[in-house]
Amino acid sequence: MVTPQITYNNRPGKHMLEIQRQQLLLDILDEKRFATVAELTQMLKSSEATIRRDLVKLDKQNKLVRVHGGAQAMDKGNKGSSLKHIAGDAFWVSKETKADVKRAIARKAAELCEEGESVIINGGSSTYMMGEFLQSRNLNILTNSFVLAQELAERSTNQISMPGGEIYRKQGIILSAYENDTTQHYSASKMFMGTPGISEFGVTESDALLIRSEQKLRRQAEKLIILADSSKLEKRSSFIFCSLEEVDVLITDSGADPAIIEKYTQYGIQVLIADQ
Template sequence: MLEKHRQQLIIDILEKSQFASVRSLTQQLNASEATIRRDITKMAKRGEITKIRGGAESANKEKKKNQIASTSFSVDKTKQADTKRLIAKRAVELCSDADSIIINGGSSTYMMGEFLCSLQLNILTNSFVLANYITENSDNQVSLPGGEIYRDQGIILSSYESDTIENYRATMMFMGTPGIGEFGVMESDPLLIRSEQKLKKQTEKLVILADSTKLGQHSNFIFCPLSEVDILITDSNADKKLIQDFENLGIQVIIVPFATV
């Protein structure tokens, strides 16, 4: 990742949460502690952020509007990118021309766009970045729900009960997750869960896209129990015991190669 890009992401993270530790930034940006500390020092000298013991805080004390507890799309899409692309490609292989599908916003599902372009599908998505990509590069029919735009996550969310979602019916819903394990499919924010559960009601099968780093991970909230998951697509670095546990619960697990490059 370029230094300029990484430092802009640090600003975005701090404007959202006001504070972040060096350790947290290294995990979110997949960088070394030494690199993050250098970035913080440079940015603090320029007045872009405030350097404090163990981390940094935003120079802007007012939080952005429309914030939810979820990592930024621009941050997420840089993590395990090659592996996520293989997972996304395999997910699209489950689709056939004329299918109606739902795609939840996220970095893993966004990568489906490249492979969806060769198909003719009816797609409902709350990801405005994915919708834009598909409409510019394919003839797929794309529908968006009503709601507010959350720029950091690249999604549209509605706090209202009635919207266009209830008029749509799909064979499959594709979504990513910050973690999937014994407690179920995890999510980071109640507003995300509310929106995603509305989408899920309109579909026959739930397909989870989760690279091996997400397996066994916990988060603050549970989106749904494992009994509601039909298919899990992950990579060959996944823990074999966890895979067996998922299969024992009746989940079809599809494994793609882990991308080493």
């Protein structure tokens, strides 16, 4: 499968490029149809001045319509949105949130990979950062993250596989609504994935389509390893991916409450603390 030719930077703390921010801005408008400058500033973690400059440029390019206080998507008649959307934070915004903590967690996760091993890495900002620490490794990796796949394809000699499906640019992943998408032909010892929240309800996710895709990946791996910074502990999202009993390893940071960690260990979960 040909990896989409999109260039990304994996250095911690590096802000998204203007072209990435503007494409994300257009994706947000395609989904919401209208957004205020204040909303875009919050969602894109940028200044109002930056967002206003983006709106001026994109308006001149006839890619959106500037209105008082914000912008709206170009009128497509009765067609509505031109893209399919799933719930969840945008990848490039999420990547900049707690970047140093996520990088430390990703490093700890990469240390669990053994040479020659077959692993599954689910799409997400924390798991994407594993790429930096896998560049010199020799692994067989199945991932639905096209941004991670390109990172590793360009900078490593790992064997990279991807499932078939549609690209969801906002989250940087490929998802398939079909049961047969080549995933079933892959066998892995470990699956790494992030989550918007983990609690006594289990590992949760923001969208039902994500759940369906991730559960297909989970069936192909022996162990499940969750990457979740301390702000995700005792949080829950809209859908349950799996129970705590199904989690083998949880990697978090030193900001985690020891009482919460102890509770998770009672479910048989090995909890690893990543130091920054």
